[in-house]
Amino acid sequence: MALTKEQIAQRIAKELKDGYYVNLGIGIPTLVANYIPEGIKVILQSENGLLGMGPFPVAGKESADLINAGKQTITTLPGSSIFDSAMSFGMIRAGKVNLTVLGAMEVSENGDIASWKIPGKMVKGMGGAMDLVASAKNIIVAMMHTNRQGESKLLPACTLPLTGIKCIKKIVTELAVLEVTENGFKLLERAPGVTTEEIISKTAGKLIVEREIPEMQF
Amino acid sequence: MALTKEQIAQRIAKELKDGYYVNLGIGIPTLVANYIPEGIKVILQSENGLLGMGPFPVAGKESADLINAGKQTITTLPGSSIFDSAMSFGMIRAGKVNLTVLGAMEVSENGDIASWKIPGKMVKGMGGAMDLVASAKNIIVAMMHTNRQGESKLLPACTLPLTGIKCIKKIVTELAVLEVTENGFKLLERAPGVTTEEIISKTAGKLIVEREIPEMQF
Amino acid sequence: MNKIYKNADEAVADIKDGAVLMLGGFGLCGIPENCIAALVKSGPKNLTCISNNAGVDDFGIGLLLQQKQLKKMIASYVGENAEFERQLLSGELEVELIPQGTLATRCMASGYGMPAIYTPAGVGTEVAVGKESRIFNDKEYLLEYAFDADFAIVKAWRGDADGNLVYKDTARNFNPLMAMAGKITIAEVEELVPSGEIDPNQVHTPGIYVHRIFQGKNYEKRIEQLTLTK
């Protein structure tokens, strides 16, 4: 059965390691914070200028001066630090952030990503996504395998304006975990109950299926 | 009579204006702080990371953590701010410092300055001087008119390695106040009792004497 | 030396048609509310506005959009503003979208006297079109120029008579960068204190960068996405 958004986040959380500095994008990536494995410390970076992002505040404790990059009210934690946007993207550009998780409209088999614009339809802007994908060493995309029209979002080449090129390393969808390799998407894991055939049928880009594909473990 | 070092500083202090941010180099320039005209506020920048440098501390109040660019113990003032060396040179480079006063070994008639090295004899380094002269809009050199051998330090061209080119706007020596113009040194003022002839004889670079030269007023 | 202005009206009085403005803030967090209100009142037109976002329909830069005071918007994300989208699609408003880190660093470059910087953000995308690029250590970077703004308008939590500023929490964001980058920098603060009350070690923006400062009033500090732990 296809994963819920929460399960996608839960699966991505398994990639976290102790001491990681992590930037989580808006949407499913934000949910990853709810599944940080026991016993490890992960520090969340919010690109509007915060390291050590805490949970949403309880009612009455919210502050207009303390938000995340999704403009949601949040909190700090012991050990948090605040800085300006230049330093924030400075540490991103310098590769100090260990993992970036973000959403996408399309990913191509060579690791290109499109996520910020649908010509003639939607113009929201790239925000910090272009900076993040241009510099992060380790980028995981969290997205649905297909769009609302049922078309694959894992393509031979992106059709929408790009956010970055050859940068995505891993993709987690409701159906599968895939690695972006030099030869295309490599299928690593299936969602419980999802068949390899279904994943093949919903992946338009080149898909490598090397062996019996295991089911995801949570 | 030739000016004392204190008088050179005193004359330079007359160039200060209310609200000026000023960087004073080591030596005579440092003394300028003692002669800030009544009724105006001048903020001293020390390039090791301080705006609003105060006087030397009284005995017992000195701190190893609070020094100026000459490594002297100093104090802060109400309104002071501390920052790192990149921001310090950032504000210098951006032209936010209104006036820089520094010493020199040689100045040429086109405004070049040499101040940091005597090949084979002395290698101390340029410190922040190259940054200051490359960016400051308004630079006054405070120096003796001649060196220890009695040779002019105001030259057609510098003989020592340069600190910066075409950057010096004004020179105050123990004998004269001179402006650097497109056509050479222009004599503006004589020290009290010093003759125009003496200044001419001690200036190797092209000297423009357009009119009766007034004595400096203090 | 007096940097203290009475209020926003006085501080923005000489901002005329066609000026290039930087406006601090991220979303509605840390925006110069008083100055925006004063600009709506004084009414300069054909403004170029450099700001990370464009406000919402009825607050922040959205208020300037309502009055059609903007000719051009330079921002990284403009997704919360229907009037913005309308003006953009109708061609009334010129828009340049640039990566957020590029926006921030082009402000900093200006304040640090660096004419241009190199960043990999946007390489291979439409952001790179027409831009010079260069390889350093096998990685491609774009050359991006420092901004040149007539006025930078920022909001701080506290400020003193020397123009030193301290920001609070993530309301810092672009404010210190833009404060460094204006030919004239105007700072509105929630609390204006006498010089000496701010620890020199805790100053975020040194006063040398700030030309005008005033104590703001009636801060609304609207929350865009109130999100609570249940």
Added chain:
Amino acid sequence: MNKIYKNADEAVADIKDGAVLMLGGFGLCGIPENCIAALVKSGPKNLTCISNNAGVDDFGIGLLLQQKQLKKMIASYVGENAEFERQLLSGELEVELIPQGTLATRCMASGYGMPAIYTPAGVGTEVAVGKESRIFNDKEYLLEYAFDADFAIVKAWRGDADGNLVYKDTARNFNPLMAMAGKITIAEVEELVPSGEIDPNQVHTPGIYVHRIFQGKNYEKRIEQLTLTK
């Protein structure tokens, strides 16, 4: 995650012959005294040292010079050190003198992931020899590259278990810049406090840049030029 080290000996134990080090401080102000002492003890040779100054004969980096542990010194001003001058003139020590602002900005560039920066400092001087230059807005600038250091060793006033650092007064100087620039950054602090004791708004160096931190001891904090008001 544990960034806390027992002491300087443990923190610098893996610094080997030939390493490129950054050392914070301006003159003797804000230098990592404990780490320098530990390096004298552990004895790596052929070090390249990037630091604004070279200490004095019997303190600071001067101690490493005495032990002939340095192959190369990159600094802006080295005027207070006779042993330095002797090694330089005898050719034992390679020296690269660069403008102070260039030194600072090349550190910052490294911490901000910018491969190179443009600065006018040194244009027309021997500093410009062999360097690429470029005109922006009628002014000439030199292209200067970000530093690439194996270890950055800095001294802060306070630090916490997450590696956040706060500096005191002008002991800040190059420390935050170098802290950002090391592949591995080692911070010694006068006071190591639990996370949560430092206000997030007052952190000068965010912990993401700091890999090792320890509480230093026996700080001498020597004053180079004691100058008093009579």
